[in-house]
Amino acid sequence: MVTVDAAEIQDSLAPQPFNGETSNSPTSSSASRRLETEAIQPRVSASEAVQEAAIQKSSIQESGIRETTVEKALREREANLLALIENTQDAVWSVDRQYQIVTLNSTFKQQFQIVYGVELALGMNIISCLPDTAKAIWIDYYDRALRGDRFAIELHVDLPDSPAYIEVSFNPIITDTEEITGVAVFGRNITDRKRAEADLQQAKDQLQAVLDAVPGCVSWFSSDCKYLGINRYLAATFNVRPEDFVGRELGFMESSPGFAEFVQKFIASSVKESSVEIASRVGDSIRNYIVVAQKYFQDQAAVFVGLDITDRMKVEEALRESQERYALAVRGANDGLWDWNLRTNEIYFSPRWREMLGYEEGKIGNTLDEWFSRVHSEDLYRVKTQLNAHLDGSTVHFESEYRMRHRDGSYRWLLNRGLAVRDENGKACRMAGSQTDITKRRQAEEQLLHDALHDVLTGLPNRALFIDRLSQAIERTRRPQSYRFAVLFLDVDRFKVINDSLGHVVGDQLLVAIAQRLQTCLRIGDTIARLGGDEFTILMEDIRSHTDSTQLAERIHQEFLLPFNLNGQEVFTTVSIGIALSESGGDRPEDLLRNADTAMYRAKVLGRARHEIFDAAMHARAVALLQLETDLRRAVSTLQVGLTSQEFQLRYQPIVSLETSEIIGFEALVRWQHPERGWISPGDFIPVAEDTGLVIPLGQWILAEACRQLREWQLQFPHSRALSVSVNLSTKQFAQPQLIQQISQLLQQYQIEPHCLKIEITESAIMENTESATALLEQLKALGLQLMIDDFGTGYSSLSYLHQFPIDTVKIDQSFVGRMGADDIEDEGSEIVRAIVTLAHTLNMNVVAEGIETAEQVSQLKTLKAEYGQGYFFAKPLSSEEAGILIKTDPQRLNEDVA
Numbered sequence: 049m050v051t052v053d054a055a056e057i058q059d060s061l062a063p064q065p066f067n068g069e070t071s072n073s074p075t076s077s078s079a080s081r082r083l084e085t086e087a088i089q090p091r092v093s094a095s096e097a098v099q100e101a102a103i104q105k106s107s108i109q110e111s112g113i114r115e116t117t118v119e120k121a122l123r124e125r126e127a128n129l130l131a132l133i134e135n136t137q138d139a140v141w142s143v144d145r146q147y148q149i150v151t152l153n154s155t156f157k158q159q160f161q162i163v164y165g166v167e168l169a170l171g172m173n174i175i176s177c178l179p180d181t182a183k184a185i186w187i188d189y190y191d192r193a194l195r196g197d198r199f200a201i202e203l204h205v206d207l208p209d210s211p212a213y214i215e216v217s218f219n220p221i222i223t224d225t226e227e228i229t230g231v232a233v234f235g236r237n238i239t240d241r242k243r244a245e246a247d248l249q250q251a252k253d254q255l256q257a258v259l260d261a262v263p264g265c266v267s268w269f270s271s272d273c274k275y276l277g278i279n280r281y282l283a284a285t286f287n288v289r290p291e292d293f294v295g296r297e298l299g300f301m302e303s304s305p306g307f308a309e310f311v312q313k314f315i316a317s318s319v320k321e322s323s324v325e326i327a328s329r330v331g332d333s334i335r336n337y338i339v340v341a342q343k344y345f346q347d348q349a350a351v352f353v354g355l356d357i358t359d360r361m362k363v364e365e366a367l368r369e370s371q372e373r374y375a376l377a378v379r380g381a382n383d384g385l386w387d388w389n390l391r392t393n394e395i396y397f398s399p400r401w402r403e404m405l406g407y408e409e410g411k412i413g414n415t416l417d418e419w420f421s422r423v424h425s426e427d428l429y430r431v432k433t434q435l436n437a438h439l440d441g442s443t444v445h446f447e448s449e450y451r452m453r454h455r456d457g458s459y460r461w462l463l464n465r466g467l468a469v470r471d472e473n474g475k476a477c478r479m480a481g482s483q484t485d486i487t488k489r490r491q492a493e494e495q496l497l498h499d500a501l502h503d504v505l506t507g508l509p510n511r512a513l514f515i516d517r518l519s520q521a522i523e524r525t526r527r528p529q530s531y532r533f534a535v536l537f538l539d540v541d542r543f544k545v546i547n548d549s550l551g552h553v554v555g556d557q558l559l560v561a562i563a564q565r566l567q568t569c570l571r572i573g574d575t576i577a578r579l580g581g582d583e584f585t586i587l588m589e590d591i592r593s594h595t596d597s598t599q600l601a602e603r604i605h606q607e608f609l610l611p612f613n614l615n616g617q618e619v620f621t622t623v624s625i626g627i628a629l630s631e632s633g634g635d636r637p638e639d640l641l642r643n644a645d646t647a648m649y650r651a652k653v654l655g656r657a658r659h660e661i662f663d664a665a666m667h668a669r670a671v672a673l674l675q676l677e678t679d680l681r682r683a684v685s686t687l688q689v690g691l692t693s694q695e696f697q698l699r700y701q702p703i704v705s706l707e708t709s710e711i712i713g714f715e716a717l718v719r720w721q722h723p724e725r726g727w728i729s730p731g732d733f734i735p736v737a738e739d740t741g742l743v744i745p746l747g748q749w750i751l752a753e754a755c756r757q758l759r760e761w762q763l764q765f766p767h768s769r770a771l772s773v774s775v776n777l778s779t780k781q782f783a784q785p786q787l788i789q790q791i792s793q794l795l796q797q798y799q800i801e802p803h804c805l806k807i808e809i810t811e812s813a814i815m816e817n818t819e820s821a822t823a824l825l826e827q828l829k830a831l832g833l834q835l836m837i838d839d840f841g842t843g844y845s846s847l848s849y850l851h852q853f854p855i856d857t858v859k860i861d862q863s864f865v866g867r868m869g870a871d872d873i874e875d876e877g878s879e880i881v882r883a884i885v886t887l888a889h890t891l892n893m894n895v896v897a898e899g900i901e902t903a904e905q906v907s908q909l910k911t912l913k914a915e916y917g918q919g920y921f922f923a924k925p926l927s928s929e930e931a932g933i934l935i936k937t938d939p940q941r942l943n944e945d946v947a
């Protein structure tokens with residue numbers, strides 16, 4: 049019985065993402081595929097499953113077989129697909145190669161009639177329904193898709209009852225035989241998105257303006273007295289770059305020792321906030337600052353705001369020398385002045401003082417209550433305490449920041465400074481001061497504090513804030529009530545490719561767009577944070593079961609099916625998600641993040657664009673992978689110090705002339721015999737070597753050992769002096785600057801004719817940077833080496849560059865050879881091989897076919913004029929002793945069936 053799930057139906061309906069990459073793009077394990085000879089198993093997508101069902105239905109109907117359960121299931125699937133098309137809010141239609149309508153839903157039918165005044169029906173020629181001025185344009189769109197192009201356009205419609213902006217995507221309909229039979233088109237209303245983008249840009253501009261208006265030197269530190277960052281005002285004051293401060297130790301500038309001492313004492317103390325006046329050298333002069341400090345993030349970090357008070361201190365010095373108590377207030381023309389007669393308890397408020405609170409002359413009396421009654425209730429006790437401290441002589445002057453109620457009901461932040469006049473007994477008898485509106489400054493400082501706990505690019509909470517909230521969630525799990533939560537760790541798939549190809553500006557825009565889209569998926573109360581780079585985390589609190597977290601992951605995957613439009617550039621991407629539940633183990637936030645990260649890595653290994661829940665087995669695998677890396681480092685370290693390898697061995701697989709069955713050479717393949725675990729598959733340790741860079745010393749050893757063995761054979765078997773050995777170079781090894789020198793030294797050391805050494809390079813290695821790769825290949829060719837492209841057809845689409853490279857041989861990947869039909873050289877697999885052979889011969893290159901396992905494949909390859917072959921049909925990879933015996937006893941033929 050055939051069943052159809054919802055995922056298959058959605059795959060068959062949704063427009064397919066197109067980002068310019070082919071399905072056989074290279075991966076980081078390309079080198080590992082060459083160092084072993086395992087075949088790559090193909091994967092079947094959901095859309096291919098739907099097409100297979102359609103083919104089965106057609107086959108059954110054509111053969112006249114009576115209706116079966118399979119046919120019924122196919123009809124149900126077709127009905128479901130049509131129902132989904134009809135009920136989607138998007139406009140959906142498809143046409144055949146003659147532009148006749150094959151499918152359409154009500155949304156498209158209604159929109160078309162609004163725009164063009166024509167009521168569509170199945171079978172109609174959609175081009176004939178268009179006005180003459182639009183026909184050529186739409187023919188071009190359909191023809192592009194009929195040629196295999198996937199693309200999208202935006203339409204602006206200025207008609208009532210119609211979306212203002214529509215995104216239309218064109219997708220070729222491709223059969224299993226690669227035939228394009230028509231075009232599937234999807235129209236989506238993007239009006240709200242376009243408006244939201246405009247609103248977002250306006251908000252970002254406003255935030256930038258606030259930050260640029262901060263009138264002080266701001267810096268913030270971690271608890272170990274290292275800089276976390278500084279603001280632009282401070283950078284401009286000291287003529288430095290903000291990025292030079294991040295991670296540096298306190299005091300490295302040495303411009304203000306007093307500041308460094310204050311920071312160290314404040315962070316080490318138990319107080320939450322403090323202030324101090326310090327002197328600092330700025331250029332050729334000394335400036336005075338008042339520095340206000342505030343701790344945050346559970347006292348693990350602190351922010352310091354320094355205001356230049358050089359001029360104010362000069363004024364205060366003049367006041368003390370001349371006994372003119374009002375000099376400070378007079379000089380501060382924008383400050384509100386007050387004068388308090390302590391003997392009569394009357395107080396004078398200047399017009400500017402009243403104006404700050406929205407009052408005119410005569411609207412405020414001359415009592416102290418006019419002041420204190422308007423102070424915010426949360427600040428009143430502190431203000432009175434600071435004022436009394438100065439009156440009784442405990443402080444040199446009075447200074448306080450607090451909120452006062454404006455006439456309109458709002459609160460303004462004010463800075464109040466004052467100085468008492470004392471009688472001959474030292475008792476305060478009069479006090480005068482000034483009041484400054486610092487509302488904007490406080491708002492800027494609050495914004496800075498916000499930024500210290502939030503990601504600057506996306507505005508999301510950063511790692512520090514996320515860890516704090518995760519710590520609180522862990523504490524709640526220790527209470528009696530049943531409380532559960534989940535941590536989701538998200539990593540954007542192939543973000544480096546997007547960043548490198550489109551630039552960092554577009555990469556940043558993509559991260560912002562991803563952050564916005566992720567927020568739309570969350571529940572109220574969930575926390576999302578950006579940890580850095582392309583990593584995001586989500587804290588789901590108070591969940592009922594793990595299903596809540598997996599449902600969120602599925603919503604996110606669904607959202608990422610839609611493209612991101614970045615300044616007209618359409619970008620598709622996906623995310624891999626790891627989920628750690630609160631009961632997965634670990635009493636620290638770092639443990640939960642590690643578990644979620646481990647699950648995310650598992651999702652990437654299984655193919656990306658998916659999610660996995662952490663379990664103990666994942667942790668065990670991660671530990672095993674770490675142990676494998678440790679053992680590999682130990683084994684490779686013996687090679688780096690020049691010791692003979694006790695664990696690594698080379699195997700040699702013969703390369704045979706298909707015409708004469710003569711052995712023309714061997715390919716060197718590395719094997720690892722672990723002292724405790726025995727033989728370890730190259731598929732397990734080569735990816736680790738690639739990721740850690742150990743592939744470079746390992747590859748150097750392989751190259752040297754292969755040259756040594758080749759020289760030994762040539763001396764042992766003089767009749768085989770033309771014998772060659774092929775060695776694979778990994779992508780990282782190919783990029784080594786000393787590669788040419790290393791190979792030259794080996795040729796000289798072992799007295800090998802250069803043409804007997806063949807270098808195999810994957811497509812991905814030479815396509816990463818074609819310009820530098822061409823230059824390096826030319827240098828290798830100048831040494832007299834033979835150059836081979838390995839696994840041709842599985843990496844980048846390099847046909848347009850192939851003729852530029854000095855390549856001698858193309859190796860056809862075993863995945864293509866394995867798909868060749870048993871008896872028919874006209875099948876799809878054989879046609880691919882035929883195309884590669886023809887291309888190689890056109891460019892004066894010969895061909896080696898890998899993975900040959902049957903006599904039929906040999907016969908077909910000979911018919912297709914392939915020169916050489918390699919595979920288990922001839923011989924498995926042999927030890928050096930076994931290969932030597934083969935050369936000695938049967939140098940001409942390996943298998944009589946080959947001829």
